[in-house]
Amino acid sequence: MSLVDDKEESYSGKLYLFVPYLAFTSHDRKSVRFTFPLCVIRRVERLNSRSGVFALSLMTWHGMKIIVQLLGLRPTADMFCAVLRDALKRELQKGNMKLMKTFVRTCYSEHLIPVSSHVADNEREDGSLIPEGEGPLTSEIKYLGGLGLKYKFPGDAKKLREASKIKLWTAYLRSHGRNLTLLRYPQCTRLVQVGLPNRLRGEIWETLSGSLYLRFSNPGLYEKILKDNEGRISTSTEEIEKDLTRSLPEYAAYQTEDGISTLRRVLTAYSYKNPELGYCQAMNILTAALLIYMSEEQAFWLLEVLCDRLLPGYYSQSMHGTLLDQRVFESLVHRCLPMIHEHFQVVDVQLSVASLPWFLSLYINSMPLIFAFRIVDCFFCMGPKVLFQVA
């Protein structure tokens, strides 16, 4: 199919309908990508065919209009439309549209771009900085955020150019959708590469890694797991307990009971969600880092994506994924950097012993936090290959 966006640019690629999701990737896998839950689709219109091409116009919750031209055979296109129509109907009956509306309010981006300025509303286009906190209209539902909101984010906001970054992201999110309706253009990747702004970081991590969809489709599960397992003790909870004060201990929040119990809840909830994996050292450091930028529930789902999809086998009992990747890394060094490989041989240093903690903790305990978070940004945007590139 081909996708035509608001600037009349068109991209050819593949459209997938996995009920209840609609996803698109351009053929080069770079130009544009999206994954929409069907409930964010506000309206579908069949366009009078331009030169006999079968085309649909989709309007998303955030007011974006996308034109989809189906290039397959006519019966296939008809079938696609029928399936889409039925699926949309079912979403509406299940009340998912309503759920979606409350769900998106938990995202910081909704507070950067208030509801009133949906659909090409220009009143905030003057470029003025979005004020700290929220406007009067949007303050009823609090967006989710991490410990950083209370205990400060690492680094100097001025030096990190927080304000400019927020401005750039506001512009991007306004024109290309946000959270559940984000369209990923190369520009999105470039904005990630310069480092995410602190307040948006958690949400963008969720969106890019896809954990946002898990949180959306499993409302209340995190709280339920905690409640069902309240007071239970296991090997994992004992191991977690030992590491709570040893996870980013220099960060202010982790010197308070508040921060420690936040970390405890996420790690124990995950150990019950995935009892076979349980708890692996390094997850404490990772989770502590995530919690600076995201709420418990957000961190919980991101952890699920990390352990299950992005880094399978890294934190499991056998840690086979980590060990395998260390071998891959060593052989990459051997092949691409023979001089370095040779040097390590001469001084009898096994490279994997040094690199293991880098991969396991996503560099979070290997360098100053602000640098490490830049790597984590790229990791969630571009995938695990980033770990090898940095190493």
Place this chain on the structure above:
Amino acid sequence: MSRQLQFKLVLLGESAVGKSSLVLRFVKDQFDDYRESTIGAAFLTQTIQLDDATTVKFEIWDTAGQERYKAPMYYRNANCAVVVYDITQSSSLDKARTWVRELQRQADPSIVILLCGNKSDLEPRRQVSKEEAQKYAEEEGLLWAEASAKSGDGVHEIFTSIAKKLPLSTPNRGAAAAGSSGPTPGNQRGTGVDLNKASTTTDGRPFVYKYTTIIYAPLLVVMAADLKRVQSHYSELVTIECGKPDR
């Protein structure tokens, strides 16, 4: 003539017994109330003067305590091991026993093992008696000591007593110089390496630490390059400095 001998020492023991804190006390004479759990392994080196003619340099491998990290055999080619338990946690001595058994079975037969009870400053919370641990150590032929990384008591003595037990006389002797043709780097098995003869190991710092600062440099260049691309799109974003490390 004075000589310097190098030995590989590995620290083993249950999670949170204070392995890293013992090393920190020994190497830097510091104690940190807030310390991150060790992931994988960390390396440090420290030299001690044994007598006028001999200095011993320890290449210390500090390991993660959690069970699943056992897979990579960090004690491979180790000359000596410090198996640590926490005197306030009787279960940690059981774990130490498991480690001792494994070392006796799998490690180099000439390995010098010291059993160390850490946190001796927490006397009121003691769960492991001195007698019990000492008796076990004698049965197994291990060195034994108690120490406190927090107060510093007994820490230096651990390493000195190990050094005295190591085969210092000639680098080539020692029961398990198996396959070792001499004190060349990369062949540090069984006996120590005489650094006056080995030309490659000149500087006390292990390679990995020495170069971490250099590793940042290309990383920042990459980030800066990306920044330029973005700047071409947005003129208002003049520079984004990476800022100074704040931890």
